[in-house]
Amino acid sequence: MSCWLRKETLSLAEDYLDFCMGIQRTPPSEAARAMRLLAKEMEKQNQTKFCSLAQTFLSSCGPEKSASLRMVMEEMVGDGKLNWGRVVSLFAFIGVLVSDLYSRGESRDCCRRLAETIADFLGGEKQVWLMENNGWEGFSKFSRCATEVDPESSMRRALFAAASVGIAGLTFLLVR
Secondary structure (H helix, E strand, O other): HHHHHHHHHHHHHHHHHHHHHHOOOOOOHHHHHHHHHHHHHHHHHHHHHHHHHHHHHHHHOOOOHHHHHHHHHHHHOOOOOOOOOHHHHHHHHHHHHHHHHHHOOOOOHHOOOOOOHHHHHHHHOOOOHHHHHHHHHHHHHHHHHHOOOOOOOHHHHHHHHHHHHHHHHHHHHHHO
């Protein structure tokens, strides 16, 4: 496992989840800034769906939220079609989940364990894909293309179309 890639992924995940819990600070990287922007936009566009998915997840996951999250992530990319849209939809879902958990009184430690689960999965198991796509620097470049051009650009539409597949996959996984 590439230690630096897992570490960078953990930093990004912790920043995003802290951001979702209302902890305000400067993003630690360009990728973190981009994830905040894109995942929150995706969350706003799919608020009802994400809230419903989070409730379904929480009612079925039991005390081992990290293990359940890992199964969801594995299933979500089980077709081998990982892309930035699915990564963003995963972060958006987990952000809604953490926000809900935190508002219910869960500790930051619980949320940190979820960030570690993301880091282990993306920065570990999916590190080859991340490296093939230039890591989080590649995500930053992708984000710039998706956001700086035109809000209705084909790149942005492609991102959200790919994310919709991820959201549909989450729905299928959690409802069955």
